[in-house]
Every structure is written in structure tokens, then in C-alpha cells.
Amino acid sequence: MAAAADAERLWSDLDAHERELRREGYQLREIWHKTTELHAENEKARSELEGKARQNFVAPDTRINLNVGGQIFETTAGILCKDRWSVLAALCDRDEPIIAPDDDGTFFLDRDWWIFRHILNWLRTDALPQDPMVLLEMYNEAMFYRVEGLCRAIKALPQPDCRFKAARN
Template structure:
């Protein structure tokens, strides 16, 4: 049986007072082993308190869970990854599971900004065969290499696009456009360099290809994001 001996802890500079019984609620956890007699902590601060070199602020949530068996976080709490890292250090599986469940129930973050999708076609075939519907607006000029760029008109207008493409954008009233650009490697690099140099963030990349007796196609897909 764990005793009700009062224990004072210094966790990363934050002082907590609890009982040995509370700390040993989960005997198989690291924190439980530390104060159940299986392992005796050897680090102490200048006042003789047990010292644990971890996040002192996050430990309040660890200790509250040990006391109540429930994960009760303040409204607007966002540091789920940090708290999960602390729970993992102390090796408390029920707490880890509770954090993951609560984290997964949080609404996804919506970031303000612009997204631009770029499909980069490689010169690898006489024609292209798609397993799924080809991107909207593709025409035969792209079969020998080119770009399909989709996004908000205002975002596309800032890209170093060919003069003909820019004129089409400027004369368009549509808020969202998909532009087909027959492109050389140099103009492709101009677009990528512009994105990298002007605060755009590469969010995702993917690659697809198909080869058969008729030929093949290769296409790289890039999703870029410009935060506002």
C-alpha cells in the first residue's frame, strides 16, 4: 500500500506538493516507479525537494490527472503535442490516450491565405493516359511538358507567368482559375523560384506515373500556401 506521505517536487523550477500515494497511482508508469520504492530519485534541489528536469507548467495537468483520473484542461488549451510529450516521458498510458482522444476532437485549424496547386507534366510520352479524370482544362499542348496552375485569380496574377497567360487572367472575372501553360524548364523554375522567394510555403507534394505499350505520363503535383 502506498503511504499518504507528503512529497514536495520541483519540476523544472515549479514547486508542487502532493502525496506519495497520488504519484504512485499508476505503478507501471515512470512517475509511479519513481515514488513506489522501485526506483529512488537521486536529484534534489537546494531545499531538499525532489527535482525532475521537465516542463514545470505542464506538470500541473499531469498531477491533476493523477489526482482525479480525468483530463481537465482549461478552455482554449492548445499545447496538446507538448502535453503528450510530457505524458509520454512519465509513461502514463491512460493519460496519453486521453490526450490523443481530446486532440483528435479539436476542430482543424483554418489558416488565412491563398493556396495554389501546380501540376508539372514531364516529357515522357507521345500521349498521356490517366487512371482518373485529367485535371480540368488540360489540352494537347501539355502532352510534351507543361504546367497546370490553379488558384485564386489574385494570387495567380502575382506569378511570373507568360504574357499571354497574364492577359487571359487580367481579362477574366472568375475568382478561381485553372491555367494551362506550355512550359520550358526555365519558366517552370521561374515560378518555383518566385514562390520560394516571396513567402509561399510548400505544403504537399505527390508524384504519379503510368507506363504501358502505348507510352507513359509523369506528373508532379505541388500545393503551395501563402499565409496572410
């Protein structure tokens, strides 16, 4: 008799758990649908914003000369425009670059050239150095240049350096 009561109680508990799982599954589906709708709305808003921005970059194969902290770098507009909302892409604006070039067409940026070379290399290859201190400096410079893709790539790396982890948060 006691075994039958125990079995009945267990069966009742299982039924209650099953109902709870169905209810949670329904809630998760609702959240998923709402998230999907929000993503679609964000994409629409992003497209409208980009259309209003009227970015008019020079041709991707246009050579761009940069004087970063006294070191001359030569690259193309296509590389600098990898992140089209960055300061570097704004240099390539056909109508109104963010800063005026020097008389020889070179853009002067009073920044650390040694770190900039790593940023330029990332823009070209997506390769990141292994040194945590270089990565931290790159992250700080990427924040200055507003290169969001580079910031995200650095944040995504597993880093053993505690100082870097604190700076990433």
C-alpha cells in the first residue's frame, strides 16, 4: 500500500515537472521570437542610419599615406574602411575627411606608430599578436580609432593577464 502511494506521488511529481518544462519551453519560444523581431528591427534601423550617413569613400584601391607619430605608413582606402564607422575610414571620406591631409596628401596622426603597425596588420590580415601588453595597448588605440571589430576580437581572446582582464570589463 505504501509503495503504491509512493509511486502515485512520484508519478504526480513527474507530471508536475513535465507541465513546468512545457511552460518554460513555451516561454523560451516566446523570448526567441521576440529576440528575432528585435534583431530584425535593429537591422532595419541600421540600414536606415547607414543610408542617412551618406558615406562616400574614395575607391578601395586608392593609396592613402599616413604619418603616425613620425612613421610613414602606406595602405589603401579599402583596408582603412574595413570598419566603415572608424576614424580611419573617416580619413577616406571623399567629401569631407575627418582631418585635412598635409600639402603632400599625407594624414598626420599624433599617435604611437609602433602600436599602429599592429592595428594596420590586423586590418589587413585579422592576425593578432600574442603579447598581452601589446594587446592591451592595441585595445586602447582601437578605442581611440573606434575600430570596433578589433576591440571585439581582442575582448574575445582568452587572456591570462589579470590587468588585461580588468581593463576589458
